[in-house]
Amino acid sequence: MARIELTNVQKFFGAVQVLRDVNLVIEDGEFVVMLGQSGCGKTTTLRAIAGLETITSGTITIDGKEVQNLKAADRDIAFVFQSFSLYPHMTVEENIAFPLRAVRSKQAEREAEVKEVARFLGIEQLLPRRPSALSGGDMQRVAIGRALVRRPKALLMDEPIGALDAKLREQMRAEIKRLHIARESTSVYVTHDQVEAMSLADRIVVMHDGLLQQVGAPEEVYLRPANLFVAQFVGSPVMNVADVTVEGEGTDALLRIGGANGFRVPSETVSHLNGSPAKLGIRPEAVMLSHDAQDGYIETETTNVEPLGSHDIVDVRVGDETLRARCESGFAGGEGQKLWVALDPHRAHFFDAASGNSLRRTA
Amino acid sequence: MAEVKTRGEVVLNRVAIVAVVVALIVMLTPIYWIASTAFKPRSLATTVPPTVMFEPTLTPFAKLFTKRSQLRQPVEEDVYEAAPWWEKLIYDDGEQVVKNRKTGAITSSGYWDRYKNSLIVSIISTFLAVSMGTLTAYGFSRFKVKGEQDWLFFILSTRMLPPVVVAIPMFLMYRTVGLHDTHLGLIILYTAFNLSFAVWIMKGFVDEIPREYEEAALVDGYTRLQAFWKIVLPEALTGIAATAVFCFIIAWNEYAFALMMTSRNAQTAPPYIPSQVGSGLPDWSVIAAGAFLFLLPVAIFTFLLRNHLLRGMSFGAIRK
Numbered sequence: 001m002a003r004i005e006l007t008n009v010q011k012f013f014g015a016v017q018v019l020r021d022v023n024l025v026i027e028d029g030e031f032v033v034m035l036g037q038s039g040c041g042k043t044t045t046l047r048a049i050a051g052l053e054t055i056t057s058g059t060i061t062i063d064g065k066e067v068q069n070l071k072a073a074d075r076d077i078a079f080v081f082q083s084f085s086l087y088p089h090m091t092v093e094e095n096i097a098f099p100l101r102a103v104r105s106k107q108a109e110r111e112a113e114v115k116e117v118a119r120f121l122g123i124e125q126l127l128p129r130r131p132s133a134l135s136g137g138d139m140q141r142v143a144i145g146r147a148l149v150r151r152p153k154a155l156l157m158d159e160p161i162g163a164l165d166a167k168l169r170e171q172m173r174a175e176i177k178r179l180h181i182a183r184e185s186t187s188v189y190v191t192h193d194q195v196e197a198m199s200l201a202d203r204i205v206v207m208h209d210g211l212l213q214q215v216g217a218p219e220e221v222y223l224r225p226a227n228l229f230v231a232q233f234v235g236s237p238v239m240n241v242a243d244v245t246v247e248g249e250g251t252d253a254l255l256r257i258g259g260a261n262g263f264r265v266p267s268e269t270v271s272h273l274n275g276s277p278a279k280l281g282i283r284p285e286a287v288m289l290s291h292d293a294q295d296g297y298i299e300t301e302t303t304n305v306e307p308l309g310s311h312d313i314v315d316v317r318v319g320d321e322t323l324r325a326r327c328e329s330g331f332a333g334g335e336g337q338k339l340w341v342a343l344d345p346h347r348a349h350f351f352d353a354a355s356g357n358s359l360r361r362t363a
Numbered sequence: 364m365a366e367v368k369t370r371g372e373v374v375l376n377r378v379a380i381v382a383v384v385v386a387l388i389v390m391l392t393p394i395y396w397i398a399s400t401a402f403k404p405r406s407l408a409t410t411v412p413p414t415v416m417f418e419p420t421l422t423p424f425a426k427l428f429t430k431r432s433q434l435r436q437p438v439e440e441d442v443y444e445a446a447p448w449w450e451k452l453i454y455d456d457g458e459q460v461v462k463n464r465k466t467g468a469i470t471s472s473g474y475w476d477r478y479k480n481s482l483i484v485s486i487i488s489t490f491l492a493v494s495m496g497t498l499t500a501y502g503f504s505r506f507k508v509k510g511e512q513d514w515l516f517f518i519l520s521t522r523m524l525p526p527v528v529v530a531i532p533m534f535l536m537y538r539t540v541g542l543h544d545t546h547l548g549l550i551i552l553y554t555a556f557n558l559s560f561a562v563w564i565m566k567g568f569v570d571e572i573p574r575e576y577e578e579a580a581l582v583d584g585y586t587r588l589q590a591f592w593k594i595v596l597p598e599a600l601t602g603i604a605a606t607a608v609f610c611f612i613i614a615w616n617e618y619a620f621a622l623m624m625t626s627r628n629a630q631t632a633p634p635y636i637p638s639q640v641g642s643g644l645p646d647w648s649v650i651a652a653g654a655f656l657f658l659l660p661v662a663i664f665t666f667l668l669r670n671h672l673l674r675g676m677s678f679g680a681i682r683k
Contacts, residue, residue, distance in 0.1 A: 087579075
């Protein structure tokens with residue numbers, strides 16, 4: 001297993017820069033998830049590590065050895081494609097054995113290793129079949145088996161379960177996690193699905209426009225997003241963001257959104273804001289609703305209710321803005337209901353309106 | 364699946380069936396005509412109205428392979444008895460096989476030599492055109508080629524004028540460089556002729572093979588050439604088979620150049636068969652026998668590859 005290090009990696013496709021100065025260290029045995037929208041450069045980064053894409057400048061090292069000029073075959077890395085990419089003209093067994101044939105291992109060894117991986121993944125009974133006769137989940141298991149059989153230094157996965165249906169995705173997610181724990185393989189996983197990222201990752205790398213936005217543990221990325229992009233990309237439903245003005249001095253400060261009456265918050269929660277235009281970010285679970293007037297709550301009206309079974313998402317009007325709140329199912333009766341709303345000041349995020357960077361208390 | 368069909372669809376369906384039957388009749392009648400004439404005795408070959416019911420005979424085939432002359436007087440009994448079955452057929456028809464006076468060896472009609480020439484030239488030129496075409500198509504499909512579209516257009520443009528237009532310059536060139544009436548000459552000609560076709564057809568097939576297959580192989584420790592050999596080629600087999608069938612048919616049936624560029628040594632069957640019409644009284648059943656045998660390789664080749672021709676490209680296990 002291996003430590004992968006990317007230093008100042010840049011990549012141009014013609015005149016378009018898809019990777020801007022990517023610096024990233026993936027520790028031995030770590031599960032890193034690269035998260036971002038399509039076209040953000042996450043897949044390009046992964047393909048660059050694998051050697052399927054050349055980089056314009058920078059270095060990539062695997063276990064201290066520079067590999068950016070090596071061919072994919074010489075990097076000792078395995079890759080799982082979103083399309084699974086099983087060879088249709090070979091049986092499952094031949095597919096899994098294919099990487100072993102490249103190093104010309106003996107047939108008996110090959111068979112033993114294929115068997116072992118198949119047993120590990122629970123696909124022994126599929127070995128004589130053709131890929132076209134497999135279900136989506138089994139195809140993915142075979143693709144992972146093919147990747148693991150050679151005991152590569154690292155396992156790279158490009159949206160490996162993106163093509164599966166929701167239920168199977170959940171199951172495969174758990175399987176991939178179990179597999180990672182059992183094998184302790186250094187894994188880099190690309191996805192646009194933040195739930196996958198949160199549930200699988202030791203560390204999440206959020207990318208946007210070819211730039212790393214934030215690198216950190218899932219809780220950190222969720223609880224302390226480095227900027228507006230990360231804040232809005234991670235978390236479902238999406239974090240509420242609104243222009244905010246801060247008024248008042250002393251023990252209480254007033255947060256005004258959309259020209260409505262302000263929310264009263266303790267002044268130490270906003271004391272680090274220096275008065276420049278800021279945006280307030282607040283996750284729906286930090287928007288508190290009440291059926292009756294309470295201290296610090298302001299009056300509002302529901303505009304939409306989305307029942308989701310385990311909880312409801314309620315939209316409430318605050319001045320010109322709409323805040324989405326997460327509350328227990330059946331809390332709001334329907335549209336146009338009068339409610340009182342407040343914000344949890346300790347879970348409020350502030351971002352610089354111009355740069356989008358997080359304005360965080362230094363304490 | 365039970366489908367609900369509207370009245371219009373039912374009518375359309377019937378019209379389509381009728382059209383297919385008509386097309387089949389139009390296409391199969393000449394083949395039936397050749398096949399039936401090839402097994403008719405000479406006397407029945409040109410009757411009006413045509414004879415449909417007859418006792419099939421192999422006499423036309425016996426005649427096809429041999430040089431013969433008219434019998435002046437009936438053949439002697441013991442000679443007839445000693446002759447093999449096919450020679451008896453020829454005697455029965457009032458002819459005798461021309462034999463070498465000293466050795467007694469049979470004089471061949473030359474049909475089999477032409478037939479062999481056809482096989483040699485067609486098989487080799489098909490192999491060359493398909494293999495070069497596949498490699499070229501792979502290159503165009505997988506690598507960035509400067510001016511790719513222009514190159515592909517240039518390759519296609521070699522098919523834009525009727526080949527016969529260049530026949531006379533080709534003839535003069537071939538005579539000058541000594542390729543006239545050689546197998547090599549015809550092989551080069553047919554390969555060049557089929558190459559553009561092979562490149563274009565194969566490009567379509569190779570484009571359909573997802574790059575990820577090769578990328579998977581590259582990551583798994585194979586070189587590009589190995590990946591091509593082990594992954595792309597098996598995946599492209601359907602396309603290769605289809606292209607090979609078409610190239611083979613074109614080379615096999617080619618008439619104009621074969622007529623002009625060959626005279627004896629490398630002459631193929633197509634210019635030979637009609638030349639037999641002119642020598643003596645036309646024996647239509649012998650000509651039909653020659654044509655019938657000539658149809659067989661293409662029929663067999665197509666039959667062997669029919670699965671590849673029919674099977675779609677979408678049998679893979681890739682998700683898009």
